[in-house]
Amino acid sequence: MRPLTPDPKQGRGRGQPPRFYARRDRAPSRLAFRLERLWLTPAVRAVTRIGAPIFVVTLGLGLWLGDSARRADLVERYDNLKISIENRPEFMVSRLEVTGASPAVEDAVRMMLPVGLPASRFAIDLNSYRDAIERLDAVRDVSLTVLSGGALEARVTEREPVILWRKPTGLDMLDADGHRVASLTRRDARPDLALIAGDGADKAVPEALDILAAAQPLLPKMRGLIRVGERRWDVDLVGGRRIELPAKDAVAAMKRVIEVDRSDDLLSRDFTRIDMRDTARPTVRLSANALEHYEELTGQKPRSASFSAQTVKPVAVSAPAASGSVASAAPVAAATPSSSVRSGSAQSSAAQTSAASSSAAPTAARPAARPSGSAQAAAAGPAAAAATPAAASPTRPQARPLSNPSKVAP
Amino acid sequence: MTDLYQTQRAMRAIRKAAMQRGVVALLDIGSSKIACLVLRFEGVDPARQAEGIGSLAGQSRFRVIGASTTRSAGVRFGEIDTMAQTERAIRIVVQGAQKMANTRVDHVIACFAGAGPRSYGLAGEVDVIGEQVGEQDVARVLADCDLPDIGAGREVLHAHPVNFALDNRSGLSDPRGHVGNHLAVDMHLLTVDEAAIQNLVYCIRRCDLELAGIANSAYVSGLAALVEDEQELGSACIDLGGGATGVSIFMKKHMIFADAVRMGGDHVTHDIAAGLQIPMNVAERIKTFHGGVVATGMDDREMIELGGESGDWEKDRRRVSRAELIGIIRPRVEEILEEVRAILDAAGFDRLPSQQIVLTGGASQIPGLDGLAARMLGQNVRLGRPLRVQGLPQAATGAGFSSIVGLALFAAHPQDECWDFEIPAERMNGKPLRRALRWFRENW
Structure with a gap:
């Protein structure tokens, strides 16, 4: 017979009775039961686990901070700690390195530094410092960097003066954008810079620079540019003469003047104004002397000096005049001894031109053989004739027939 | 009956409050163990509610979040015998389940097996007021049922309207909205000893808990152990507990009969x-x-060490064969089953269309019981285990937990009871005045 169960006496401690049942569960006392139920109430749990700690901490802090001396002490400690951290050698800036600045600007930059060096990096308000530097007229751009070695680097890009602006109050140097760079006390401190004048001239500096670039050949004769009415430029030449440029396409007008000057030596003539404001009707105002000469030569009686001095004759200055300019020039040309001749082909006109230039001697009144293969030349012909009465004196037979500048070059 | 009516209605209200709070405890007060489950009710999904019954037969609405069981103390024959011990045992289980659920529970639904349950079949009939049957008509027909002489010191535990008949149509589960003239009802009334209920209420109140409902454990075991078609077609659930064996007969998803045998597994142990x-x-x-209950030749050779600490070697070294043990167990089990047979016969179980018998409860786990029961009760016998509900610990899925699981179903979906309907208006007439007079007499 095999026993189904192990001996109950085995497997348990000696002297212990065999135990078949787990012991009865111990009943909680009524108080324990109630407390446990209380503890399982969500509100009680929340109050005990969150509310009570918060209350205790708040109360403790409030009591402790209730004393003003403690509060002051705490604030002071905090400030000291902050200062001691800020003044650590890692954060100290001991020198200022300024690169890319002229000595005057560098001095100014150094002067502007709000604190004396060495100072903590936190004591320097880099943004306001940079704004202050950028407020200098001579500075176009600046970047501030705190380098690791305790250096504050200010990389300055200066404005480049390209032009002088004479104002009633003084003389300013402007950069290419028209921004003031510095003032000058004497014009000859910067003889290399061109001069502009007039109200609002600084706002049109780029255009002025373009005009100056176009007027390169005129520079020796030029005194400067004058802004008129804040809208257009006058070129002021030595001797009080002026070239009046239009508000639009001033550079093209300037080029036209240069071109005519190159071909017809326009600027060496005796005039007071060259008026290019109306591109369709360029006009030259002769001086009083020249007008008298002209009228003598053309056989006109001078009616009155003042009137003749104010006589303004239209001049077709340049080649690209439209055919309309022919019409406008025609009445004038009719008053001149010359008359336009339209002839032949471009080849024949070239031949005549060379012939004419070789026989340039006799008079300006000589009817010029016009290279009038194109309407432009035809238009230019009478104009040139009209513009040259001053040269009509026998002693200065300078008038040369107009031709393509390239052909006159030799 | 009105007092009871009010008590039961009050308990229904408490149950509703507990459902709204979301947590309710269930207490199965048995003779051998006391079990407690904590249920958490989740909000009803409106989409699912529209379909009528939710997924998992509506069980997805609740979840077991705490479970605890302890050895029973002070309970005999399924009724409370020693209040202090029972109260302590209730404290143990409630505390354990609360701890597991990590929440506090205030409302308890309890069930017990004993207290001499007795079934009554009631019938009532009224003429319908108006064309359609309304809530008032149902209330009136329920009130028309004549309360039988249930005896002094008895209390109604369940009162289920089982069947409604309208004119010549019978078998209606819900007559509301039907058009008819004559409404009749069959009601099943289950009464128990009033003292048992009062003891239970007292014990639970001593534990600072509120009673949200009481159920008979045979009834709730049937809810858990019988599958749906068994409940529909007719079957008996026999809950073999420790101190009492509950018998409940189900038909058309309603309990139509319940009784208890005041014998159970503890008597076998005692024998x-x-x-x-x-x-x-x-x-x-x-x-x-x-x-076991069926001895074989092998059992003669299997010897069981009895052990003992009497100091008498002869006594302490005794061994018995398993056949001898079965010889002790079987007569008692047969006795229980004979009693059950008698109850079933008295209930007219053999006239049901389907005569399925389901054995459940802790004592149903004796090997060979189903064979013995089949011989004594009828051929359709099976062992039943409770329905699976969400979150139920593995340890609480055995046959011994049928009633507590059934109590969970009962808590989630209580069947209509008589007191779910308003007291009909004509019976209410004059009552407030009478109550006011009584109050005057008592207080002035």
Whole structure:
């Protein structure tokens, strides 16, 4: 017979009775039961686990901070700690390195530094410092960097003066954008810079620079540019003469003047104004002397000096005049001894031109053989004739027939 | 009856409040163990509610979040015998389940097996007021049922309207909205001893808990152990508990009969202890490990060590064969089953269309019981285990937990009881005045 169960006496401690049942569960006392139920109430749990700690901490802090001396002490400690951290050698800036600045600007930059060096990096308000530097007229751009070695680097890009602006109050140097760079006390401190004048001239500096670039050949004769009415430029030449440029396409007008000057030596003539404001009707105002000469030569009686001095004759200055300019020039040309001749082909006109230039001697009144293969030349012909009465004196037979500048070059 | 009516209605209101709070505790007060579950009710999904019944047969609405069981103390024959011990045992389980659920529970639904349940079939009939049957008509027909003489000191535990008949149509589960003239109802009334209920209420109140409902454990075991078609077609659930064996008969998803035998597994243990002269706990252990009801030739050779600490070597070294043990167990089990047979016969179980018998409860786990029961009760016998509900611990899925699981279903979906309907208006007439007079007489 095999026993189904192990001996109950085995497997348990000696002297212990065999135990078949787990012991009865111990009943909680009524108080324990109630407390446990209380503890399982969500509100009680929340109050005990969150509310009570918060209350205790708040109360403790409030009591402790209730004393003003403690509060002051705490604030002071905090400030000291902050200062001691800020003044650590890692954060100290001991020198200022300024690169890319002229000595005057560098001095100014150094002067502007709000604190004396060495100072903590936190004591320097880099943004306001940079704004202050950028407020200098001579500075176009600046970047501030705190380098690791305790250096504050200010990389300055200066404005480049390209032009002088004479104002009633003084003389300013402007950069290419028209921004003031510095003032000058004497014009000859910067003889290399061109001069502009007039109200609002600084706002049109780029255009002025373009005009100056176009007027390169005129520079020796030029005194400067004058802004008129804040809208257009006058070129002021030595001797009080002026070239009046239009508000639009001033550079093209300037080029036209240069071109005519190159071909017809326009600027060496005796005039007071060259008026290019109306591109369709360029006009030259002769001086009083020249007008008298002209009228003598053309056989006109001078009616009155003042009137003749104010006589303004239209001049077709340049080649690209439209055919309309022919019409406008025609009445004038009719008053001149010359008359336009339209002839032949471009080849024949070239031949005549060379012939004419070789026989340039006799008079300006000589009817010029016009290279009038194109309407432009035809238009230019009478104009040139009209513009040259001053040269009509026998002693200065300078008038040369107009031709393509390239052909006159030799 | 009106007092009871009010009590039961108050408990329904408490149950509703508990559902709204979302947590309710269930207490199965048995003779051998007391079990407690904590249910958490989740909000009803409106989409699912529209379909009528939710997924998992509506069980997805609740979840078991705490479970605890302890050895019973002070309960005999399924009714409270020693209040202090029972109260302590209730405190143990409630505390354990609360701890597991990590929440506080205030409302308890309890069930117990004993207290002499007695079934009554009631019938009532009224003429319908108006064309359609309304809530008032149902209330009136329920009130028309004549309360039988349930005896002094008895209390109604369940009052289920089982069947409604309208004119010549019978078998209506819900007559509301039907058009008819004559409404009749069959009601099943279950009464128990009033003292048992009062003891239970007292114990639970001593634990600072509120009672949200009471149920008969045979009834709730049937809810958990019978599958739906068994409940529909007719079947009996036999809950073999420790101190009492509950019998409930279901038909058309309603309990139509319940009774209890005041015998159970504890009596088997008692017999073993007496027969073999061993302590109760040893007897219980031997019964659990080696028990059975059908002896075979092998059982003569299987010897069981009895043990003991009497100091008498001869006594302490006794061994019995398993056949002897079965010889002690079987007569008692047969006795229980004979009683059950008698109850079923008295209830007219043999006239049901389907005569399925489901054995459940802790004592149903004796090996060979289903064969014995089939011989004694009828051919359609099976062992039943409770329905699976969400979150139920594995340890609480055995046959012994049928009633507590059924109590969970009962808590979630209580069947209509008589007191779910308003008291009809004509019966209310004059009542407030009478109550006011009584109040005056008592207080002035």
